[in-house]
Amino acid sequence: MAPSQVTVFHDVPGTIHLLHETGDPSMAGINYYSQSAWRISVFGIGIAACIQYSVLTQISEDTGIQVSELNLGTGLMFLFLGWGCLIWQPVTLVYERCGVYIASVVLSIIPMVWATYSSGSGTVAGLLYGTNLAWYNVLSATISPFLGAPPYNFSPKMIGVAYLSPFLFGAIGAVWSGRISDLIMIRLVRRNCGIREPEQRLWALSISGLLCSVGLVLWGVGASKGIHFMGLSFGFGFVALGIICAGSIALAYAVDCFKEIAGESMITIIIIRNIIRFAFNYAIDPRIDAISLQNCFISAALISILCTGSFLLMMILGKRWRRLSAKKHW
Numbered sequence: 272m273a274p275s276q277v278t279v280f281h282d283v284p285g286t287i288h289l290l291h292e293t294g295d296p297s298m299a300g301i302n303y304y305s306q307s308a309w310r311i312s313v314f315g316i317g318i319a320a321c322i323q324y325s326v327l328t329q330i331s332e333d334t335g336i337q338v339s340e341l342n343l344g345t346g347l348m349f350l351f352l353g354w355g356c357l358i359w360q361p362v363t364l365v366y367e368r369c370g371v372y373i374a375s376v377v378l379s380i381i382p383m384v385w386a387t388y389s390s391g392s393g394t395v396a397g398l399l400y401g402t403n404l405a406w407y408n409v410l411s412a413t414i415s416p417f418l419g420a421p422p423y424n425f426s427p428k429m430i431g432v433a434y435l436s437p438f439l440f441g442a443i444g445a446v447w448s449g450r451i452s453d454l455i456m457i458r459l460v461r462r463n464c465g466i467r468e469p470e471q472r473l474w475a476l477s478i479s480g481l482l483c484s485v486g487l488v489l490w491g492v493g494a495s496k497g498i499h500f501m502g503l504s505f506g507f508g509f510v511a512l513g514i515i516c517a518g519s520i521a522l523a524y525a526v527d528c529f530k531e532i533a534g535e536s537m538i539t540i541i542i543i544r545n546i547i548r549f550a551f552n553y554a555i556d557p558r559i560d561a562i563s564l565q566n567c568f569i570s571a572a573l574i575s576i577l578c579t580g581s582f583l584l585m586m587i588l589g590k591r592w593r594r595l596s597a598k599k600h601w
Contacts, residue, residue, distance in 0.1 A: 283590055283593050283594045283597060285468065285469040285527050285528040285529065285530075285593050286466060286467065286468055286469075286590070286593075287466075287467045324345075324411035324412065324414060324415065325414065325415060325427055325430040325431045325434070326415065326427050326430075327341050327342070327412070327415040327416070328415040328416060328419045329415075329427055338412075338415070338416060338556070339556035339557070342412045342552050342553075342555060342556055343552065343553055345408070345412070345552050346408070346548065346549040346550070346551070346552025346553045347549060349408070349545045349548040349549055349552065350545055350546060350548070350549035351545075352545055353541050353542045353543075353544060353545020353546060353548075353549075354542060354545070356537070356538055356541045356542070357538060357542065360534060360537055360538045360541075361534075361538075363534070364534045391588070391589075391592035391593075391595075391596065394539060394543065395581065395584075395585055396521040396522065396524055396525040396536075396540055397521075397539055397540040397541075397542070397543030397544055398543060398547070398578065398581070399476075399517055399521040399578065399579065399581065399582065400517060400518050400521040400522065400540055400543075400544050401540075401543050401544035401545070401546070401547030401548060402517075402547055402574070402575070402578040402579075403483065403513055403514050403517035403518065403521075403575070403578070403579065404514055404517070404518055404544055404547075404548060405547050405548045405550075405551035405552075406483065406487065406510050406513070406514060406551075406571070406575065407437075407510070407511070407514050408548050408551050408552050408555075409551055409552075409555050409571065410490060410507055410510055412552060412555055412556075413490075413491075413494075413555070413559075414430060414433065414507075415427075415430055417494045417503070418430050418433060418500065418503070422497050423500050425500075433500075433503075433504060433507070436504040436505070436507045436508040436511070437507050437508055437510070437511030438511075439508065440507075440508030440509065440511045440512040441511045441512065441514075441515045443512055444479065444511065444512035444513070444514070444515030444516045444519075445515055445519070447475065447478070447479060447512070447516055448475060448479070448515060448516040448518075448519035448520050448523075449519065451475065452472055452475040452516075452519075452520060452523075455471075455472075455474055455475050456471045456472045456474075459471040459474070467527075468589075468590060469524050469527035469528045469589065469593075470524075470582075470585050470586050470589040470590065472520055472523060472524055472527065473520060473524060473582040473585060473586065474582075475516065475520055476516060476517060476520055476579055476582050477582075479512055479513045479515075479516035479517065479579075480513060480516075480517070480575070480576060480579030480580060480582075481576065482509045482512055482513055483509060483510050483512070483513025483514070483517070483575050483576075483579065484513075484572040484573075484575045484576040484579075485506075485509055485572070486505070486506040486507065486508065486509025486510035486511075486512075486513065487506070487510060487568050487571045487572040487575055488506070488568060488569060488572045489502055489503065489505060489506025489509065490503055490506035490507055490510065490568060491564055491565065491567060491568020491569070491571065492565050492568055492569065493506060494564065495563070495564040495565040495568075496565075513575070513579070517579060521540070522537075522540065524585075525537075525540060528589075528593055529593075529596075555567075
């Protein structure tokens with residue numbers, strides 16, 4: 272039973288007294304993203320940036336540009352999308368968002384470089400987020416060559432239909448990284464005498480990270496062996512679930528650690544995320560050519576489980592890093 276008097280040390284950002292004497296959690300300590308921002312991200316950015324993936328083979332045939340070069344160009348796009356936020360995120364924090372949205376659309380062709388803020392927690396969140404999100408680039412870069420070739424011979428329309436799998440599994444991932452993650456955290460808070468630590472949320476990654484690695488093996492090794500397309504669909508879905516969970520939990524963790532500078536910390540996370548996405552898009556085709564399709568995705572699964580498993584390091588060092596960063600950021 273938790274003691275009635277709980278001593279809270281306020282020298283560590285992110286550590287709060289979440290449970291009170293009634294035993295009910297104070298939801299003020301839990302952050303949620305606005306629905307309007309979610310819609311803008313999906314419809315204004317996600318669809319426009321990813322719609323070309325299902326027709327890469329056809330684009331290559333019509334233009335004479337190799338698929339590997341198209342993937343490189345897509346990687347460069349994500350790289351500059353990340354660096355562009357060095358300008359727009361600080362401006363959004365100071366001025367109204369509507370004007371910034373309009374200006375960013377008009378001036379999106381101009382690449383900019385700016386200074387960034389970083390902390391241990393923010394950097395790790397960025398690496399966790401970027402590594403997992405990069406798997407979506409990898410699968411999207413290979414879906415047209417895989418499903419459009421024998422033994423599957425999917426048309427561009429059917430390749431688009433194949434994205435129903437990540438859509439459905441992504442919805443499951445949203446529930447896991449949202450409601451279920453909160454319940455896991457609340458349970459750990461109760462066991463910790465009512466004290467909330469941001470690292471408690473990271474335990475939800477243990478299941479999603481494992482499923483993501485399984486999905487990469489199903490996708491790459493399955494395609495190399497010519498298994499039934501439903502096996503590839505489940506593989507894509509598992510990876511999507513892992514991506515959603517890693518992204519949501521990593522961002523929530525960064526905000527929980529330093530709520531007062533959440534906007535600034537997003538700059539670091541987005542830059543790291545998009546640099547990693549660029550690197551993966553750049554390397555995937557040469558990697559497959561060098562070590563074979565099967566070995567490429569086996570190594571990808573190992574990289575995935577190691578990177579996602581890095582949350583265990585944060586269980587040990589996370590609070591110490593937050594304490595060392597307190598004077599700088601809090």
